[in-house]
Amino acid sequence: MTNIEDLKKEAKRLLEEGKVKYIIGYEKGKERWTATPVFIKKPEDVDKLVWDPTCVYNLAKFLVDDKRRKKRERQPDPRPVGVVVKGCDSRAVVVLLQEKFINRNDVYLIGISCEKAGVGDEKKLAKQIGNKKILKTEFGDKNIIITTEEGKVEVPVEEVLASRCLECKVNFPVIVDVLLGEKTKRAVEKPFKSLENTESLSKEEKWNFWKEQLEKCIRCYACRSVCPMCYCDECVADSICFAVTADTSADEKAQKIKWVEKSSDLSENFVYHLVRAIHLAGRCIDCGECERVCPLDIPLRMLNKKLEKEAKELFDYEAGLDPAQPSLVSSFKDEDPEDFIR
């Protein structure tokens, strides 16, 4: 079991020795059930840090922000950023390293193993305990212990864990500077279980399913904002990404390519989500953040998961395990399948 005191001790040591700029971790949520990301700069603040099933966020996203901030600063602090990473977060860091977006010595990874559990899912939790106010959520031995106003409830792990955690094969950080907890692999029988429902459907049923889901999309781009892999300075889905200067003629403005319209039409939503899915092929590490933040509950994870499955089955490629391996679409093997080509 990961001891929170170890985490605090390590964080305190790093800050006191001045090894890191600051530490990004989780603190107890103020308004909501989920923990809040916290930036700790002073050693005396380390007591804020928590580690429990409410730590759902992927903190790797803040590394992208940090790099941007560093670029703007006149005299950037050369010290690394300390980040508390779960298994999935560490895989996100691996992909960022693999793509050379960040350098290894710009981050100090404090890995936390999820061990037998993972993080909770707010919606599943609500089903279990209704709308009672949750005071505390803890890891138990095989259960998750939830303290509400009316007392303690023990819920089996399977009932409240986020579905991505139930399908997670690597529930410990793959790359760390210091590891807290044990590297215990959990046996996952069906790593692509969530896909089974849609894969068994016929063509028309699949279409109707996705049509119903993507019709809801309001194009708030929350999925893009929260994704640690969506770090492009200019997104292809924004038609504003076109430098307009005093010299740009009206004709040029009219002729510029607009790949995806901004309107939330079904056809445009499809193009946007397909493009996002394909841009994440072989990069998505299944942190499930896109699905969690979606205000309309679109099962976005299923698009990414499908490509993850195909990458595994067709090309034997798994994202986020080795920073040295070439990425999925910038490499090939001679024996790649070509039975679909005539």
Added chain:
Amino acid sequence: MSEDFEPKIVAFLCKWCSSAGSDLAGVSRMEYPPNVIPIQVMCSGSVSPLYIFSAFNKGADGVLVSGCHPGDCHYIKGNMYARRRIALVKKLLEHIGLEPERFQMSWVSAAEGTKYTQVIKDFVKMLKPLGPQTKLRRNP
């Protein structure tokens, strides 16, 4: 679907092989259906998945990506990258419920004018019973 439906095919042809192959079909006066709109690209590996989604979005009934045979790429390995990428696009389009027949890939060399006509003939034959592609199409 009625027999007089004429599918619109957008074909991304690589400059060095497939486009030359289609040219050969043309100058040799081979007959093939006029449903195809060829777009010359420098390499099949330069075809972004976005081009394909966009073609469907703007009203294509079928999309063909055609490049050099493996090993013949002018840029040594562009078509190998394409092969991987197109496989993923194909799986993704199937996953959301688009008819898999609507998206094809072929290897056509500069000498294979006959093969090019055959690819187009078969593609048109396959698309006719499916009718117009309305799923990804932008509303007029």
